[in-house]
Amino acid sequence: MTDLFSKFDPLIEQRETLLSTGLTDPFNLVMERVESPTVAICNGRRTILLGTYNYMGMTFDPDVIAAGKQALDDYGSGTTGSRVLNGTYAGHKACEEALKTFYAMDHAMVFATGYQANLGIISTLAGKDDYIVLDIDSHASIYDGCALGNANIVPFRHNDVDALEKRLRRIPEGAGKLVVLEGVYSMLGDIAPLKEMVAVSKAAGAMVLVDEAHSMGFIGENGRGVAEAQGVIDDVDFIIGTFSKSVGTVGGFCVSNHPKFEILRLVCRPYVFTASLPPSVVATAATSIAKLMTGADKRAHLWQNSQKLHAGLKALGFTLGTETPQSAIIAVIMPNLEQGALMWEALLKEGLYVNLARPPATPANMTLLRCSLCAEHTAAQVDQILGMFEAAGRATGIID
Ligand SMILES: Cc1ncc(COP(=O)(O)O)c(C=O)c1O
Numbered sequence: 001m002t003d004l005f006s007k008f009d010p011l012i013e014q015r016e017t018l019l020s021t022g023l024t025d026p027f028n029l030v031m032e033r034v035e036s037p038t039v040a041i042c043n044g045r046r047t048i049l050l051g052t053y054n055y056m057g058m059t060f061d062p063d064v065i066a067a068g069k070q071a072l073d074d075y076g077s078g079t080t081g082s083r084v085l086n087g088t089y090a091g092h093k094a095c096e097e098a099l100k101t102f103y104a105m106d107h108a109m110v111f112a113t114g115y116q117a118n119l120g121i122i123s124t125l126a127g128k129d130d131y132i133v134l135d136i137d138s139h140a141s142i143y144d145g146c147a148l149g150n151a152n153i154v155p156f157r158h159n160d161v162d163a164l165e166k167r168l169r170r171i172p173e174g175a176g177k178l179v180v181l182e183g184v185y186s187m188l189g190d191i192a193p194l195k196e197m198v199a200v201s202k203a204a205g206a207m208v209l210v211d212e213a214h215s216m217g218f219i220g221e222n223g224r225g226v227a228e229a230q231g232v233i234d235d236v237d238f239i240i241g242t243f244s245k246s247v248g249t250v251g252g253f254c255v256s257n258h259p260k261f262e263i264l265r266l267v268c269r270p271y272v273f274t275a276s277l278p279p280s281v282v283a284t285a286a287t288s289i290a291k292l293m294t295g296a297d298k299r300a301h302l303w304q305n306s307q308k309l310h311a312g313l314k315a316l317g318f319t320l321g322t323e324t325p326q327s328a329i330i331a332v333i334m335p336n337l338e339q340g341a342l343m344w345e346a347l348l349k350e351g352l353y354v355n356l357a358r359p360p361a362t363p364a365n366m367t368l369l370r371c372s373l374c375a376e377h378t379a380a381q382v383d384q385i386l387g388m389f390e391a392a393g394r395a396t397g398i399i400d
Contacts, residue, residue, distance in 0.1 A: 018338065024345045026356040036060055037248075037376045042353060048381055048388075050371045051355035055328045056217045056298055057376030058248030058288045068249075071283035078278045083110075084265060087276030095282040098289040099255055103224055103239065107261040110253050110282065112274055114213055114242025115141040117252030120270035121209065121238060122180065123149030130176035133167050133201075135159065137187065137363045139211065142180055148270075151178075158185070158363065161196045168204035177206035183226030184214035187362050187370070188321030189329030191219075195230040202235055209238040217246025217292045218299055218328055218375075246292060249284045251277050298375035302328055305373045305382055312386040317399040321368065331357075332369040332389075339398060340367035346392035352385060 019025060024043075033041040037057035038049050058064055071091055081087035092110060099108035111117040122145030126132050132146050136155040146153045154171070156163040164179070171177055179201040181192050194210065201208045212225030220228030223246070227233040237258060243251035254264075265271060277285075303325075310325035313332060321331030334340030337358050344356040347369070355370040362368055377385075393399035 014337075018341055023341055024348060026341055026344050029348075029353070034059075037374050038381060040353070042348065045351055047348070047351050047353050048377075048385060049353050050373070050377075050385055051353050052374065053214070053245040053372050054248060054374050054376075055214075055302060055372065056246040056248070056288075056292060056295055057374045058246065058291070061248070061288065061291065063291065064248065064284045064287045067287040068280040068284040071279040075279035077280070079276045081275055082272055083276045084272050089276075089279050089282075091279045091282040091286065092276060095251075095286040095289070096253075098286040099253055102222075102289050102293055103233075103255045105239075105255040106257045106259075108253055108255045109261070109264060109268075109271065110251055110277065110285075111271060112252065112277055113250060114211075114240065114244060114252035115144075116270045116274070117240050117242070117254050118142050118211060119145045119148055120268040121240060121254045121264070122146055122151075122178070123270070124264055124268040125149070125207070125209075125238075126151035126176065126178045130178065131171045132178050132180055133164065133171070133206065134180040135182065135185075135192070137185055138180060138182065139186070139213070140361070142182075142211065146180075159190065159192055161193055161200060164197055165200045165204070168200065168206060171204075177201075177204065179206045179208045181208065181210050182214075183210055183212040183219065184327040184329065186214050186329060187357060187366075187368060188331045189214075189325075189327045189370075190322050191215075191226050191326045193230075194227050194236075195232050198227070198232040198235050207237040208235070209240060210236050211240040213240070213242045213245055214327060214329060216241045217295065218302055223292050223295060223299060243281075243285045243288075247285050247288045249281050249288065251281060251285055295375075302373060302375040304379070305375070305377050306330065308379065308382045309371065309373060309385065312382070313389060316386070316390050316393060318389065318393065328373045330371045330373070332371065334367040334369060334398065337367045339396065340369060343392055343396045343398050344369060346396050347388055350388035350392050352388045352392075 031040040037054045079087040096108040118141035131152045133154045137158045215225040217223045306325040319333040357368040359365045
């Protein structure tokens, strides 16, 4: 018998070597209690959270929590069914209405997760004879959506407009073309030149899908994302997003103005062949989305936090993923996995949680400490965070 696990042996060995030094497992942290969007108890210690994607801090919003509790009372704990059978409650429709209002778009379709939204929409739109042109650093859910639909995949160099244009030119005349982009790339926290990319895609006759998972609620005048900030939202055919970041719960969605959009509800397998979100979840999502529409002050504060942390880390001598802060994600580049894991643990001992990101999730084999800021972080917390980075950085020798 061939052991089907043998392909994981190199990873098992790498993990065992790393953990044999007594290092805390960076991928097995338990939050014993969560006090707020920015503070939790981890390993018995009060810890500042700087790796949660809870950008707008909606997880403890009193209106959001009240809506969830009310829906539990009114509708029960789950729908036990698909959206196309017994799984569409009034709350699911209200959530889709909230999205349509938020984005000022005609159609909205809610999925169980953002992962499933990409899986479903991409695989249903682009099939065997179609072409998907995508940034090479695209999220796993985008690649998995391409694979599920069996489309021809044409990757181009990260954020390179000329490379995108060249790839588009090589696609056979008359073939179906979908360009898939992200607003913010979550590993380095950099944004896409959507204005130029959407223009070249449209000129080549391609449809455009933008995943705004890490920009919704924060970037753009109304928090609609990078496409809004760069003035091209009306030229984008599909926006994908998630409820697991700024919205503060779980779920995914696609919004669009395409006149035939509603047919997707009958042909999109990751929408049809799975149970719908629990009523409490869609109630929290709808309430949160409505509140994000009036979140201008929070957006402004989050930008201040991002600028302060970026400038502070740079001044301390850390190597960062971007020259200037472009989003609420600031990536600190580590020399290698071993030192990255040591620095991660040193920060945890200081009382700070960040994400350790490693290949294959990261571009160019990088190990990163990914910091994601929250609108609820105070300026004093950002100062504290910088102090922790300084102490941990010196203790591990990452900075002098
Ligand atoms: C760009 C991007 N798209 C989609 C997703 C998936 O979202 P969800 O957590 O809702 O499955 C993520 C989550 O990490 C993401 O970063």
